[in-house]
Amino acid sequence: QKEVEQNSGPLSVPEGAIASLNCTYSDRGSQSFFWYRQYSGKSPELIMFIYSNGDKEDGRFTAQLNKASQYVSLLIRDSQPSDSATYLCAVNKGDYKLSFGAGTTVTVRA
Amino acid sequence: SQTIHQWPATLVQPVGSPLSLECTVEGTSNPNLYWYRQAAGRGLQLLFYSVGIGQISSEVPQNLSASRPQDRQFILSSKKLLLSDSGFYLCAWRLIQGVRDEQFFGPGTRLTVL
Numbered sequence: 489q490k491e492v493e494q495n496s497g498p499l500s501v502p503e504g505a506i507a508s509l510n511c512t513y514s515d516r517g518s519q520s521f522f523w524y525r526q527y528s529g530k531s532p533e534l535i536m537f538i539y540s541n542g543d544k545e546d547g548r549f550t551a552q553l554n555k556a557s558q559y560v561s562l563l564i565r566d567s568q569p570s571d572s573a574t575y576l577c578a579v580n581k582g583d584y585k586l587s588f589g590a591g592t593t594v595t596v597r598a
Numbered sequence: 599s600q601t602i603h604q605w606p607a608t609l610v611q612p613v614g615s616p617l618s619l620e621c622t623v624e625g626t627s628n629p630n631l632y633w634y635r636q637a638a639g640r641g642l643q644l645l646f647y648s649v650g651i652g653q654i655s656s657e658v659p660q661n662l663s664a665s666r667p668q669d670r671q672f673i674l675s676s677k678k679l680l681l682s683d684s685g686f687y688l689c690a691w692r693l694i695q696g697v698r699d700e701q702f703f704g705p706g707t708r709l710t711v712l
Contacts, residue, residue: 492641520699531688531703532642576642583649584630584692584701585657588642 489514494577494589502597507564509592511577514558520580521553521560525573526591532576536562567596600625602704604689610710617662617676619707621689624670630692631672632701633664637685648672684711 494511501507513521520539524532538544538551538560550563560579564571574593578586601624611617623629633645644657646664654664661680665673672689689704 522701524703531686531706534700534702537700578642583647584699585632585644585647586642586701587644590641 491587492577492579492589494592497592498595499592500595500597501567503567503569505567507567507594509562509575511560511589512558513579516558518579522578523551523562524576524578526576527573569596569598572596602689602691604704604707606707608708610712611679612712613681614678617679619674619687621672621704622670623691628669632690633674634688634690635685636688679711681711684709
């Protein structure tokens with residue numbers, strides 16, 4: 489079993505719609521979770537982090553965490569063409585050593 | 599503000615040649631530093647991390663080594679490159695500031711081994 493799994497994608501959504509990204513993790517003891525956005529050819533940039541069960545909102549982004557189900561999700565509301573990228577889910581294994589999923593590529597259609 | 603630099607940005611090397619990639623961080627002291635590799639079509643894999651000068655932990659057995667000769671410098675090396683060493687190498691640092699505890703990546707070095 490992989491440490492972090494993401495829905496494989498690619499995910500194509502029309503402009504203005506909600507993009508929903510899912511991630512599951514295997515280590516029940518994991519405490520902190522991150523979403524990074526990576527444009528083609530560029531390094532990942534941190535867009536959201538979440539430590540507690542429930543929802544966390546930041547602008548058009550909402551992260552959701554359910555530790556009992558070992559599940560993290562990211563919602564992108566009012567999707568824009570500039571949101572087209574690969575989204576990486578990461579789990580802190582301790583000492584901030586991150587384990588990453590393979591990523592989900594999102595394409596927002598104008 | 600803190601910034602992280604990596605060089606070179608791109609590198610093409612023959613199989614069997616040595617490698618040295620450098621990462622430096624500005625605007626902070628004694629940061630935790632990390633080397634990741636992203637192979638084509640694959641996720642990011644943690645290679646090494648360091649909590650201080652001379653302190654290196656290896657996460658996966660491989661053809662690479664890391665060193666931290668100065669507080670804000672982290673170097674990734676190899677004596678003899680393999681084809682499988684090709685990939686996008688990313689240095690990262692950990693920001694701990696009040697309630698913030700986040701990890702940021704440098705611009706990366708794209709290595710092609712031929």
